[in-house]
Each structure stands twice: as structure tokens, then as C-alpha cells.
Amino acid sequence: MKPTLQAVADAVGVSRSTVSNAYSRPDQLSASLRERILDAARQLGYPGPNPTARSLRRGFVGSIGVLFTSQLSYAFTDPFAVRFLAGVGAAAERHGTSLLLVPLPPGVTDARRAVENAAVDGFCVYCVADEQWALDVIRQRGLPFVSTAPRDNAGDDERFVGIDERAAARSAAAHVAGLGHRRVALLADSVLPDAPAGPLALAGVDQVPYPTTRGRLTGFADAFAEVGVGWAELTLVNAPGNNRPAAAAAIAGLFDQPAPPTAVLAGSDVLALGVLDALAARPAHDRPIVSVTGFDDVPEAAAAGLTTVRQPAEEKGRIAAELLLDPPADAAAGHVLLPTALVVRDSTGPVPRS
Amino acid sequence: MKPTLQAVADAVGVSRSTVSNAYSRPDQLSASLRERILDAARQLGYPGPNPTARSLRRGFVGSIGVLFTSQLSYAFTDPFAVRFLAGVGAAAERHGTSLLLVPLPPGVTDARRAVENAAVDGFCVYCVADEQWALDVIRQRGLPFVSTAPRDNAGDDERFVGIDERAAARSAAAHVAGLGHRRVALLADSVLPDAPAGPLALAGVDQVPYPTTRGRLTGFADAFAEVGVGWAELTLVNAPGNNRPAAAAAIAGLFDQPAPPTAVLAGSDVLALGVLDALAARPAHDRPIVSVTGFDDVPEAAAAGLTTVRQPAEEKGRIAAELLLDPPADAAAGHVLLPTALVVRDSTGPVPRS
DNA sequence: GATCCAGTCTGAATCGATACAGAGGCTAAC
DNA sequence: GTTAGCCTCTGTATCGATTCAGACTGGATC
Numbered sequence: 001m002k003p004t005l006q007a008v009a010d011a012v013g014v015s016r017s018t019v020s021n022a023y024s025r026p027d028q029l030s031a032s033l034r035e036r037i038l039d040a041a042r043q044l045g046y047p048g049p050n051p052t053a054r055s056l057r058r059g060f061v062g063s064i065g066v067l068f069t070s071q072l073s074y075a076f077t078d079p080f081a082v083r084f085l086a087g088v089g090a091a092a093e094r095h096g097t098s099l100l101l102v103p104l105p106p107g108v109t110d111a112r113r114a115v116e117n118a119a120v121d122g123f124c125v126y127c128v129a130d131e132q133w134a135l136d137v138i139r140q141r142g143l144p145f146v147s148t149a150p151r152d153n154a155g156d157d158e159r160f161v162g163i164d165e166r167a168a169a170r171s172a173a174a175h176v177a178g179l180g181h182r183r184v185a186l187l188a189d190s191v192l193p194d195a196p197a198g199p200l201a202l203a204g205v206d207q208v209p210y211p212t213t214r215g216r217l218t219g220f221a222d223a224f225a226e227v228g229v230g231w232a233e234l235t236l237v238n239a240p241g242n243n244r245p246a247a248a249a250a251i252a253g254l255f256d257q258p259a260p261p262t263a264v265l266a267g268s269d270v271l272a273l274g275v276l277d278a279l280a281a282r283p284a285h286d287r288p289i290v291s292v293t294g295f296d297d298v299p300e301a302a303a304a305g306l307t308t309v310r311q312p313a314e315e316k317g318r319i320a321a322e323l324l325l326d327p328p329a330d331a332a333a334g335h336v337l338l339p340t341a342l343v344v345r346d347s348t349g350p351v352p353r354s
Numbered sequence: 355m356k357p358t359l360q361a362v363a364d365a366v367g368v369s370r371s372t373v374s375n376a377y378s379r380p381d382q383l384s385a386s387l388r389e390r391i392l393d394a395a396r397q398l399g400y401p402g403p404n405p406t407a408r409s410l411r412r413g414f415v416g417s418i419g420v421l422f423t424s425q426l427s428y429a430f431t432d433p434f435a436v437r438f439l440a441g442v443g444a445a446a447e448r449h450g451t452s453l454l455l456v457p458l459p460p461g462v463t464d465a466r467r468a469v470e471n472a473a474v475d476g477f478c479v480y481c482v483a484d485e486q487w488a489l490d491v492i493r494q495r496g497l498p499f500v501s502t503a504p505r506d507n508a509g510d511d512e513r514f515v516g517i518d519e520r521a522a523a524r525s526a527a528a529h530v531a532g533l534g535h536r537r538v539a540l541l542a543d544s545v546l547p548d549a550p551a552g553p554l555a556l557a558g559v560d561q562v563p564y565p566t567t568r569g570r571l572t573g574f575a576d577a578f579a580e581v582g583v584g585w586a587e588l589t590l591v592n593a594p595g596n597n598r599p600a601a602a603a604a605i606a607g608l609f610d611q612p613a614p615p616t617a618v619l620a621g622s623d624v625l626a627l628g629v630l631d632a633l634a635a636r637p638a639h640d641r642p643i644v645s646v647t648g649f650d651d652v653p654e655a656a657a658a659g660l661t662t663v664r665q666p667a668e669e670k671g672r673i674a675a676e677l678l679l680d681p682p683a684d685a686a687a688g689h690v691l692l693p694t695a696l697v698v699r700d701s702t703g704p705v706p707r708s
Numbered sequence: 709g710a711t712c713c714a715g716t717c718t719g720a721a722t723c724g725a726t727a728c729a730g731a732g733g734c735t736a737a738c
Numbered sequence: 739g740t741t742a743g744c745c746t747c748t749g750t751a752t753c754g755a756t757t758c759a760g761a762c763t764g765g766a767t768c
Contacts, residue, residue, distance in 0.1 A: 048470040
């Protein structure tokens, strides 16, 4: 058994408090005694105060949770998520705080349990899909958190960092509409909880339960409404699991239909890259000319010449962590909206005249 | 103040133990009482057992640490590290274990403290450079760990997952030597603790303190020794900070010297891509034809046409976590050597005549 | 009717530290 | 010669749970 702080105290012949002070408050005891204590600790093989016991007594842990409301693997698969994490990590590093990545088991009950059991001082919630339950648990625990998705029922003191999803998406769609496109497909991850991959009929964009997806789709729709193309005329395509193959598979069939879309607006770069994959997979003589836009501007987008909406990924993570780690006194400052920019590259162009 | 388990017990009129059982051992009390307790907890706003207190009493935490013996940002910047993390995450997910990413402050004393204070049940140590101190701290704490770098003084029960660095590197170098190259530069991160960027004179490869780097350089040297090119004839270049700009900067000057190298063997893909960057940055008319090899086969390598040595990144992470989470009964099985493969692409070719 | 047993629930001990009020000694100031 | 105040160090209460041996109840068994 590893020796405890008590053992060290006994060995040196001082009180437990003094040994504790030797580690945590060197100014509370003489340098010489401190040396004696640390020596004895070394001799006994005492590894320093037990972190768990310390956390219990102190009332805080020294680490923050990063919650992906999805499989944990998402965090490392999606390049945007990786950059976000990098930002969180940078801020955490400055604060000497550790990052706890909590995997969520399938099923809300178990997932709730996982969030309840996480030993952290707060959460950065990276919202993939539904997140309400997670926020509920965190609130119940009384822990601070920062969310990255717009929420309807946010409390006043609840912190947020994100972008104006709707306006950002609209800028991409306006660009495509300006190029003359009218037969357009909108490609999104998690449009509805359990919808299958492929085209999906939806009465209106307000039926989409997930705020981020809904925001972007609404922005797309906005721009086309302005040029006289209504929601019903847009083809909505669901690509569950935000990844390239899924997107490619979901969109592939579309180009063989009569009057195929001349443009695809994707809800993320990863999906957009999947569309490009699907196009590249076709023989050159049967490859339609399709404009494609993404969202995020991940590193791969530039190489692929993808027109996209840039949002600052690392910045988002960094600010999320900072809002969590030292909350602004002013509640309004806890609500950060980051700038976005349309980045036009080669993947969009005028409608081919056929 | 959030209610405690005691408060719930008082509210229902049962003992603390029973409330505890309601959460952790449902079979220890009647279903009806359990319901009453959970109801009361809900009413009181009790968020479930405090994770820290639970960990203290139970003696384990339910999370493992991932330690990058470097800045934490490394973990998200280096694509190989990201894939490794993804593997660790996948295994952790299956085990319902969380991942704690511990940032290391500069300075060994503070860094040691950080490892001492991490509330985890074990560590996956991703070795960037020097790691000995970290392993010492972990051993002192009596925690299990899995390391990814070959070590000289590994204990019998100490787990490891990695590759035969030397043989793998040798395969790349043999390929380049086979193409006829004799004037060759070796590019590596962290050759010596504080060496500046650029060419570095080193009496022998055994002077390199970091096992991974030493292993790869030794493999490179092996292959060239075989064709009669000794260590002294190879140009060793240091690129501190395993990233593209650093590599580009470190190597750039080399091509303007008399008798510049016709091949660069890099210790990682990231460095190799930096070399390609440096070459691409030169005007076309003054761009030497240089063969370049990398190491790791990160996703970007394929796109860049980089000849490299493939090692299974996610696999490495996955196995590291699995060795940690359920240790094999057989000690020998705790020592896993993964396969590597030379992947020849466009970045290597015969020596240009003239 | 005694015995056994399974199913429920309780109480005290324990996990390993930290916080805080205060005791004691010693120097400096008035 | 006090009084004040600083520097060290101690003792006790406390953080919030889990564990485990055992008490109690009621029904089945012989």
C-alpha cells in the first residue's frame, strides 16, 4: 500500500497539517522543516497528496469537461472538432487545467449518468445534435458551462460562443443564387433524429429540431426565398454521421434523376468534400458540373478548392474555455458571437448552359 | 448549496447507505423504496453521488490520462497524434472510461507536479521527447501505464506498444539508397534538448538522447552504412518543434550550399511535408530535384504523394488504451510490436544526372 | 414450533486529504 | 516590563460518499 500523508507525518513526527502545508503552502512552515518532510516523503515513497482526496476537500477538481453530444470519436474525426479542441487545449494549458473527454454511451439514461459522474469543474459543450438533456444534467449539478450552439431557452448567466449560423449560411447561399443556380440541394447531417440517408421531405425548416442545423438550413432557405425559390423547391438531403462517405452515399443517387441539382449546399465542409468525392467517383464523361459549398473552412477545404464559410475554429474553442475558466463579470460579455466570412474558391461557378 | 446524499436520506427517512444503494446497487433494496428515494432526490435537486467523493471511497477514478511529453497543443497539431488519440478514445469509449488530457507546464518541477496531481487510474504516455521523468512520477504513484517509446530500462511488467523504429526507418533509407542517393540529409525533431534549428554536427547517432529519434536515425544510418556512406558523410538537420514551418526553415539553407543533398529523410511526415513546402517555395527555375521521405503515413501524406513509412496510428492508440484498461495476464503480451510498411509514392526518385 | 434463509435496511468505520482557529515562542516597540 | 505581532506548528472538524458486517422481518421447510 502506498503511504499516506499521515505516514509521512508520523515518520517526521509532525502533524498531518504540517505535511499538507509542506506541499500546498510552503510559506506556512520553515524551509528546513519542509525539507525534512519532503525528504522523508521521498524515502517512504509517498507520491504526494492524493489528487482525489484533495479535490474532495478543496471542492474543485482542476479540470474541465469537453462534451461532444455524440460519440467521442467524433471529436477526432471531424477536423473542425479537432481545431476546436486545440483551442480549448490552448486555453486550458494557460490555466493549468486538465481536459476531460467524456465518452457518452448510447441511450440517454446512460449518457446522463456519464455526465453526472464526470469529475470536472465545468463543461464546454460542443453541440453535435441534441444537447438539451446534457445541459439539463449540468445545470442540475450546478456546474458552469459554455455552449456552442444557439439556444432558445438560455438562462441569463449561461455562457455561449458561436456564430450567427443563419446569416453565415445565407451568405453562402446568396453567392450560389447569384451565380444563377435555382435547382439546389441542401445537404445536412442530422436533419431529424432517425431519418435515413438521402432525400428527405420536410414541410418546413422549422421542423428541424437541432438548432445548428436548423440555423444553417434557414439561412440557405432565406437566400433562395429572395430569388423566388421556395422551401418546397429545394431538395433536402440527409447525411447521418458527419463524414465524407456518408455524404457521398447520401447524395450520389441525386445526379441520376431527371433535372438534377446544379448546386449542393452542404452544412459542413466534411459533407461538401463527400459530395466532391461522389462526383469524382463518376466517370469523367458522366460527371455533372455541380457547384458545391461547405461550411467551417477546415484545412482540407483549401486544398480541395472548396467554396465555404469560414468560422474561426480554434478561436471558438479558446474562447469557450476562457469563458468557462474566468467568467466575465459582465453577463453580456459571456455571449460571444464570432465573425464568419464567405471564402469563394473553385468549387462554385455559374450554372452550366447544357 | 447542492443537497448531499445525506439530505436525501433525511428527506426519505432512511439511512445514507440505502440512498447510496439506490444509485449504485439497485438490487440491494426494494424497487418501491428505490423509486421513493429517486423521487425525493429529484425533488430536492440532488444531482447524484458526488463523483469525487465516490472516487475517493472506491479507490479508482474511472478515467485514464493521456500524457504528451510536450505541450498539449502537440496532441492536436500533429496529425499522427490526433489519430493516436482517436484510437485511445475508441478503446476508452468501449470501456466507459474518460480521457484526461494533462497539459504540462514548462519546467520539469512543475510538470512533475502536474502528473502527480492528475486524478486518473493510469496513463497512456505518448512520447514526444524526454519522458523519463514522467514515467518516474507515474511509477512513484504506483499507477499502471503504457508507453509508446522503446525504453532501455523497462520493468518486466511495464506495458508498451510501438514499432521497430530502427528497422522501419532502415526500410525507407534503403529505398532511397537503392535509388542511388549518396548525398543525403537526415531531418529530425528534437535531436538534442536545446539544439538550434539547422544542420548539426554529432559524433555519432548514439549521442541522441531520445529513443524514438535515435531509433529512426540509427535505421537511416544503417542503410547507408551498407552502401558505404558513413555517419560523418550524412548531414544531420535539427528541426525543433515537429511542424512544417520549422522543418522548412531548418532545411531551406541546405539547398544553396555546394554539393547539396539529393535526398532528405525526415523523421516524420510533418517534417517531410515541411521540406516539400521549402522546395515549393523556391522559384521553379531554381528548384532542385530532391527525394523526400517521411514517417508515419498521416492522411496528408497520400495527398502530397509522399513516400513514407506507414505505422498504424489509431491501432497504436487503441492497443495502448486496451493494454492499460485490461492488462493481459501474460506479461509478454503486454509488449506489442506493430507492423510497418514502406509506402512508395512520387516524392522519391532516382538521382538526377548532372 | 423451531430452523433456515432470502430479502431489506442500518450504523459505524473509512477513503486521504485541507481549512481554520488558535497555541506557543520569540522579537520589536513603547 | 508589558503589549503587540509575527512566525510555526497543531488539533479538530469536515469534504461526500461507499463498504461491510450484522439486525430485523416474514415466509418456507421439516
